[in-house]
Amino acid sequence: MSSCYLIKNGRIIDPKNSRDAIGDLAVKNGRLVNAGEENIDDAVEVDATGCWVVPGLIDMHVHLREPGEEYKEDIISGSRAAAAGGFTGVACMPNTRPVNDNRAVTSLILELAAKASTRIYPVAAISKGSNGESLAEFGDLREAGAVAVSDDGLPVRDSQLMRRALEYAADFGLAVISHSEEPSLSHGSMNEGEVSTRLGLQGIPTVAESIMVYREIALAEYTGKAVHIAHVSTAMSTELIRSAKKRGVLVTAETTPHYFTLTHEAVEGYATNAKMNPPLRSEEDRQAILQGLADGTFDAIATDHAPHSILEKEVEFDAAANGIIGLETSLPLSLALVREGVIDERRLVELMSVNPASILGLEAGTLSVGAPADVTIINPQIAFHYTEDKVVSKSKNSPFLDWKLQGRAVLTLMGGRVTNNLLN
Amino acid sequence: MTTGYFFPHRHILGIDHLSVDDIHHILSTAESFKEISSRPIKKVPTLRGNTIINLFFEPSTRTRLSFEVAAKRMSADTFSISASTSSATKGETLIDTARNIAAMNPDTIIIRHSFSGAPHMLTRYVDAAIINAGDGTHEHPSQGLLDMLTVRQHKGRLDGLKVAVIGDILHSRVAHSDILGFTKMGSEVFVYGPSTLIPHGLDRLGARVCRTLTQAVEDADVVMTLRIQKERQHDPLLPSFREYARRFGVTREVVALARPDALVMHPGPINRGIELMPDVADSDRSVILDQVTNGVAVRMALLYLVMGNAPVSG
Numbered sequence A: 001m002s003s004c005y006l007i008k009n010g011r012i013i014d015p016k017n018s019r020d021a022i023g024d025l026a027v028k029n030g031r032l033v034n035a036g037e038e039n040i041d042d043a044v045e046v047d048a049t050g051c052w053v054v055p056g057l058i059d060m061h062v063h064l065r066e067p068g069e070e071y072k073e074d075i076i077s078g079s080r081a082a083a084a085g086g087f088t089g090v091a092c093m094p095n096t097r098p099v100n101d102n103r104a105v106t107s108l109i110l111e112l113a114a115k116a117s118t119r120i121y122p123v124a125a126i127s128k129g130s131n132g133e134s135l136a137e138f139g140d141l142r143e144a145g146a147v148a149v150s151d152d153g154l155p156v157r158d159s160q161l162m163r164r165a166l167e168y169a170a171d172f173g174l175a176v177i178s179h180s181e182e183p184s185l186s187h188g189s190m191n192e193g194e195v196s197t198r199l200g201l202q203g204i205p206t207v208a209e210s211i212m213v214y215r216e217i218a219l220a221e222y223t224g225k226a227v228h229i230a231h232v233s234t235a236m237s238t239e240l241i242r243s244a245k246k247r248g249v250l251v252t253a254e255t256t257p258h259y260f261t262l263t264h265e266a267v268e269g270y271a272t273n274a275k276m277n278p279p280l281r282s283e284e285d286r287q288a289i290l291q292g293l294a295d296g297t298f299d300a301i302a303t304d305h306a307p308h309s310i311l312e313k314e315v316e317f318d319a320a321a322n323g324i325i326g327l328e329t330s331l332p333l334s335l336a337l338v339r340e341g342v343i344d345e346r347r348l349v350e351l352m353s354v355n356p357a358s359i360l361g362l363e364a365g366t367l368s369v370g371a372p373a374d375v376t377i378i379n380p381q382i383a384f385h386y387t388e389d390k391v392v393s394k395s396k397n398s399p400f401l402d403w404k405l406q407g408r409a410v411l412t413l414m415g416g417r418v419t420n421n422l423l424n
Numbered sequence B: 001m002t003t004g005y006f007f008p009h010r011h012i013l014g015i016d017h018l019s020v021d022d023i024h025h026i027l028s029t030a031e032s033f034k035e036i037s038s039r040p041i042k043k044v045p046t047l048r049g050n051t052i053i054n055l056f057f058e059p060s061t062r063t064r065l066s067f068e069v070a071a072k073r074m075s076a077d078t079f080s081i082s083a084s085t086s087s088a089t090k091g092e093t094l095i096d097t098a099r100n101i102a103a104m105n106p107d108t109i110i111i112r113h114s115f116s117g118a119p120h121m122l123t124r125y126v127d128a129a130i131i132n133a134g135d136g137t138h139e140h141p142s143q144g145l146l147d148m149l150t151v152r153q154h155k156g157r158l159d160g161l162k163v164a165v166i167g168d169i170l171h172s173r174v175a176h177s178d179i180l181g182f183t184k185m186g187s188e189v190f191v192y193g194p195s196t197l198i199p200h201g202l203d204r205l206g207a208r209v210c211r212t213l214t215q216a217v218e219d220a221d222v223v224m225t226l227r228i229q230k231e232r233q234h235d236p237l238l239p240s241f242r243e244y245a246r247r248f249g250v251t252r253e254v255v256a257l258a259r260p261d262a263l264v265m266h267p268g269p270i271n272r273g274i275e276l277m278p279d280v281a282d283s284d285r286s287v288i289l290d291q292v293t294n295g296v297a298v299r300m301a302l303l304y305l306v307m308g309n310a311p312v313s314g
Helices: A075-084 A103-113 A138-144 A159-171 A194-199 A207-223 A235-246 A257-261 A283-294 A330-339 A345-359 B020-038 B062-073 B094-102 B118-125 B141-155 B173-184 B213-217 B241-248 B252-256 B288-307
Strands: A004-014 A019-028 A031-033 A044-047 A052-055 A057-062 A087-092 A119-124 A175-178 A227-229 A251-255 A375-386 A403-414 A417-421 B051-056 B077-082 B108-113 B129-135 B162-166 B188-192 B207-209 B222-225 B263-265
Touching (some): A057 A075, A087 A345, A138 A159, A207 A227, A207 A251, A235 A251, A283 A345, B020 B173, B062 B077, B062 B129, B108 B288, B129 B288, B141 B288, B162 B213
Parallel strands (some): A087 A119, A175 A227, A227 A251, B051 B077
Antiparallel strands (some): A403 A417
């Protein structure tokens, strides 16, 4: 197992160093070193011709299901899926069983993460038990290794609690991630519109999301603190975030590959692998999401990777659990945006590496000399057929099964260790 | 019996996937079966040896009995399972229930379920023909078909008519099937009810959403009234039945706005005095009981037609 690599002739795209040029990258003892200067005779050479060499991709919103629902996914299997998808780091949400609202669960996650194929950054709960009543011990959680707090899966119903969370989290350098949903408007199983009417399914209107997005923006603006909006799915939310940013509000936002690729039409035939929360929206919403990715309204692409087994998905639509996996399809679907001219290569790297690292305060998202050797090598041309037998995650609940995808990570290095290798 | 038409459907899941020709064929077949029910010996051997299972997860008087009567008059063996006395109470999933039933080789399973899409799901897991007897708020195709048969009988045609549908459209699978059916056959459906009970995007299904009762009912050939359902717990849809009755109830005065020969229809059960006044329900313009009689004939037709598409074993 070599600790030295020389990645040759790749297109190095490193926005933080304003670099986009063909060149070589050298790795020694888990860190990036100067390719020209260091003595790395025994380095393994990696031919990256025709490939992009970028700072390791980071997915800032995944569910790893451990502790408590390991039959769906666990930290090891989830990290393998992440590495296969080109990720060197993932932030995992606290809606485990038990909820990650204390040092003990955070420590457990990090202990298991030591053997994982990606770096694991725990997101801890905003409230004890995520019950929305009182704050979790942010100081303790920060010390234990949490990078952010969120009650993801659920909204924080009580506005006063959310206000206090924004204020208190800032004291400990923890990002606050909001699952924005007005619960009284959210009784339904798909987007409210002509498709839900046609299928006879109760719909969740777009305002269920945008009402809460506005609340978070208003609280952030009032307190002067930062908030990050998770999984944005609607045009109205995108516009609210855009205008808030113009006013100087400290709001950041992420969207997912399924919101920029699919619409509520994907539910046709009562497909439970098209059921998630927030739900797939209309084509108008999808276009607005694309616009938001192009113009900088969105800071990050994150998958909301939510594994569920056939127990939860092979049932009647109304009874099916919300969520789809996404780690292995995120990069190919995002590369399609580059091919279609929605974003350029630099913006892609910002959305999938630089900005997630910055929002979560991570030592990542850069290929500077001395930085940890978290590197993703992307072949944007390579085609592959994403069939169920090829899925790395324990769960197979993806609406992209059987899709022919183009572009993927062919080599992933985490701390100088190869975690995924298709190059050979 | 209309011969020479190939009816291509193995399952009856909704009106949405039936063509105009399919619908004409079903209605004509139903017409020809109708006289069996007025014979002294109400029996033909057409479906002898057939096993038909009624799997009802929601209460039903008309539909369930209607399917049973239809099946028995065609000499099939029918069995009924209702959810409250089945292993569903022990937590058995729908798929498991259906698979276990299918393992006893029924020819046809008729299912009513509170989840939209449940019949669709079953077609993926069992071999029998599936007939949708009402799924959630999605469709109730046999009801839509019997409504169309009733109108066709009295009006002689199904195109160029104005059909007014009044009431709780949001929760009514019957309304959805009627809207799809009548629109497909060339009529116009005008819908009226409280805004809280009109689903989003209904116009995309082909219905005209009216702002006033007059707009909906004026010169209508058919006035179809829907049952008002009890309030849903988390959804404050209506303040009271009293207010609904005063503002949206179909009374003599309302029916007077329609054509003099307009039909008054209701899928049943009726909340007398709320959505439909008793004197209207019992008037000579009401064809509500014709609907029920036609229901048996339509269901006989459906059971007969899906049997024609059973896979040939061998």
